[in-house]
Amino acid sequence: MSGTPTRLFVGGAWVDAVDGAVMAVDDPATGEILAHVADAGPKDARLAEEAAVQAQREWARTAPRARSEILRRAYEIVLERTDALARLMTSEMGKPLAEARGEVAYAAEFFRWFSEEAVRIDGGHGVLPDGRHRMLLSRRPVGPCLLITPWNFPLAMGARKIGPAIAAGCTTVLKPAPQTPLSGLALAAVLEEAGLPDGVLNVVTTSRAGEVCEPLLRGGQIRKLSFTGSTAVGRLLLAQCADTVVRTSMELGGNAPFVVFDDADLDAAVDGAMVAKMRNMGEACTAANRFFVHRSVAGEFADRLARRMGALVVGPGTGDGVDVGPLIDAAGRAKVEELVADAVERGARVLVGGHTPEGPGCFYPPTVLTDVSPESRLMGTEIFGPVAAVLAFDDEDEVVRRANDTPWGLVGYVFTEGLDRAMRVSERLEVGMVGLNTGLVSNPAAPFGGVKQSGLGREGGRVGIEEFLEYQYVALPTG
Structure with missing residues (x-):
């Protein structure tokens, strides 16, 4: 795995875990160890959260076209590295190379799609029915986000969450699955090269998900959780989000x-x-x-x-x-x-x-x-x-x-x-x-998501960016 990042990505820097912990990444085809990556703990998560919080104000003010162009560059870089990214993904989660190459293209499309959506965020204006006020509607980023991705589509699910968050003007903390951290770290390297400012994307790889995520969700600074995983874990995360009323979108199990x-x-x-x-x-x-x-x-x-x-x-x-x-x-x-x-x-x-x-x-x-x-x-x-x-x-x-x-x-x-x-x-x-x-x-152009216990919200399509935006309504007297 020569050249693949194995350290945490926090505030634009590649760093070791505070306590120096590492975890092994195995090849499921052989059982052999591919690499050791940093194993983040609660202190690392807090540092990543603070980096995202500090970067939020400036990133929200960034011109939509500037956000769009960063995502477009990321799209191009991912396609240029199709073979290397596919081999990395196959090594850590097992899918055949042909499928892995297909996933690389799928992941890249999320960056392209949301690069186009970044410049289409709009609002509204009109006279209210009583005629005494005008209504001015604007859209603004929800704020720092925690993104939790699964191991089965590690590159595509990362892009499907990171893309709309960046397009909307949100900063992020990404926690990849412990089985497939290398693909998440590779995405961070792509976005760093594409010119994403420090602190907008932070990546914490960890085998201690509960210790890392729960304090962030209960702490009050993370304002949005996007999770893909099992329904059982989704229920647990929803309970943790309740304390500070964190906005959630969840893609859970299926049958x-x-x-x-x-x-x-x-x-x-x-x-x-x-x-x-x-x-x-x-x-x-x-x-x-x-x-x-x-x-x-x-x-x-x-x-x-x-x-x-x-x-x-x-x-x-x-x-x-x-x-x-x-x-x-x-x-x-x-x-x-x-x-x-x-x-x-x-x-x-x-x-x-x-x-x-x-x-x-x-x-x-x-x-x-x-x-x-x-x-x-x-x-x-x-x-x-x-x-x-x-x-x-x-x-x-x-x-x-x-x-x-x-x-x-x-x-x-x-x-x-x-x-x-x-x-x-x-x-x-x-x-x-x-x-x-x-x-x-x-x-990527279609809204992905389910009903009942298969989740909340949608990813992809024109509605995908909505999950990372809030409305603000201003009433203006007509007189």
């Missing part, structure tokens, strides 16, 4: 239904299933978990999906021709093993996969299960692995009810050739996003 009707184009449905299930080895909040297929085509769909998934090449993400890399760590693989074992004990049939390979690394083979019991644990759990559970249904009302029978509501997928059915079922699904005859919904 996506994938619905295939009897009139669907099965070729398109299988293609969509491969994307919705196998993107990032299934380690995505948007991953299809529950495949509801009309009984008349369920067997054929499952067989086709099993052939496609069984043909995928599993191995280290850096290998030639590899389609499926390792899962993030041993705990992640053990969870998948337990969910599959539970489903099999309850009567599920394994069409392909289902057995952990021998040897080093956190690998698990692409797996298709059929005849899955509704009581199986994987029906109510975010799998976060390459496992597709196929269940048959008989009619539209039944499948909508089963699809909605979950506390989560991030995304759903619907495959049908009928326009009326397509729109009707999409509207009935209790989700924030629908993939209609497609297995991919993520796009």
